[in-house]
Amino acid sequence: MPSKTFDGSDASSAHTPLHRLPKGSRARVVEIAASALFGDMDDQVTLRLKELGFLPGATLQVIGFGLFGTDPIAVRINGTKFGLRRAEAEKVLAILHSA
């Protein structure tokens, strides 16, 4: 898969996109980043993620992954579990909880 990710924001290692977080880890959402993958619909996808509770400051936990690799990814946020595809997960930037 070509890595059409956002412009260098994952260079700062503190902000990890959701799909790179290890299974079982907890993290705090920092930002919902723009992504070219969704084209015109990107704002809608950002809004939908926020509506489901992926807001800066929210704590999430990675529960598991699909059959092959890290796509899709299951997370818990505000007590609700969601399955996200990688394209959506890439938009969610988070900071790993240190312990």
Next chain:
Amino acid sequence: MPPMSQSVLHFALVGNPNCGKTALFNCLTGARAKVANYAGVTVEKRSGPLAGLSRPAELIDLPGTYSLYVASPDEQVARRVILGEMPGEVRPDALVAVVDATNIKLGLRLVLELKALGLPMILVLNLADAARQRGINIRTDLLAERLGMPVVETVAVRRNGVAALQAALRTLALDLKSRTGSLGLPERGEAVESLYARIDALLADCVEAPASAPRWQDRLDALVMHPVLGLVILAATLLLMFQAVFAWAAPLMDGIEALVGWLGGQVGALLPEGILHDFVVDGLIAGMGSVLVFLPQIIILFAFILALEDSGYLPRAAFLLDRMMRGVGLSGRSFIPLLSSFACAVPGIMSTRSISNPHERLVTIMTAPLMTCSARLPVYALVIGAFVPQRTVWGLFNLQGVTLFCLYVAGIASAALVAWVCRRRQGKSESFPLLLELPNYRWPNLYHFLLGLKERAWIFLRRVGTIILALSIVLWFLATFPGAPEDAALPAIEYSFAGKLGALMQPLFEPLGFSWQMCIALIPAMAAREVAVSTLATVYAVGGGDAALGSTLAHSWSLPVALAYLAWFVYAPQCLSTIAVVRRETNSRRATLIFTAYLFALAYVAALLVRHLAAAWA
């Protein structure tokens, strides 16, 4: 007091997916609900009368939605009905907003959006028992005061669990006016962030909740969604399901066939020999039997699907399989309908109702018949047995088995290709996000489970049954009239309209190399594919089973033509039950036409290619 207007009040149930809305709907409307499609879209519509109010009232169960503003195609239906923009639907006079009490934060966001519309509203905290069990304590009176609307708790899975809601509905109905016209969607006045801040403040005052959900739910998820163990569990579940559909249904299907045969015999004995006798026995009763025989498979398949859906497992299976299905533009949700179609496309297509995205549902319906159904097996077995030698290839495989395998693979590969083309045509850079909620596990409730089963069986019997029955009567007519002359030397079917039609069709099928006998067999095969075998036996006037028929065919057909006939059967939509169910599930004449035409075209091209390739090879 002025006389009360008797116009029907319209209530709508609105809520997130998985909040137990449909169970609540079942409790309120009992078994009187109607299930249909919304006009022009493959989204299921449920509505039913609401009894016990001072005026006649109708309750509609809207598709689950997270938001009024960001909407996937099925959520748009909910929004358009609420706003009165949906053609053929009356705008609701009042809303019943349902929130899962164990997941109140997510639900309240939608409630606040709905509140801004200014419609009369009741807030229902469903699954109140589960919430209490978890130690979640909600102060409903305070919540009602802060929100400015009645708030009631319900336990939809218990008989008297909705009494409070019924009382609230009665009160609300007293001074409710019927309205018409549509409602504009107000501009989103508030950012999501501030909406959630308000909810947090509200929850801090009204709700006491322990920090985490029960541990067993997480332990079960660790198992079910494990990349290896999860797959083993899924495979075992599916194996059991298809074992049931194939094997457990068989005695019931045999029973139904025997019953229909017995009924035919009993009724036949009462009627004098003649055309009326033939019509009732061969047309009416046999036609009805050909529909009824699917019923056990449908009930068993839906028993599994409903139980898996109600328990919360189905979204997890979709999650596991998502990556696999995505390559062709479908999602994990299409997997079970497509897999079911290997038994029979009719229940497979009916089970697409669990796919919430209408486009994906349509593509799944379009590709379902390409999964080789069990009715094609007798035809495959006959032709393969007659033309493909019993030979071992690559030191391991039986050539006949390999051929059968290739036919299955051809169907699957074609389905992938068709789905992929449909996706290209839709042409979005990325489809609407998956964002699948993985709801809490729950024990399926028997009452709702049985009601769901009854609903599926009823849809099949009443709506599809009428169409299939009518068509099988037409087919019987075509195959019977006109009758053979007294001194007929040929099988009677050759004198009938069906026979003439077969002869008429033959020039069209000439490029494929099909003889007129082969064309005739295609006509009764419209009722059920396996009938092609008995028709071939009739037109070639062969008795004594498949082996005798096989050796006759081996002499009359060339190998390329036989292979082309197989290719035709892989694709041709020649089972009226399937076409009828597509018409019923898509609710669209155009979609049904496209479905039928594209499959016939595919069948023709495939048979043509196979014939010429095979001829060139040999």
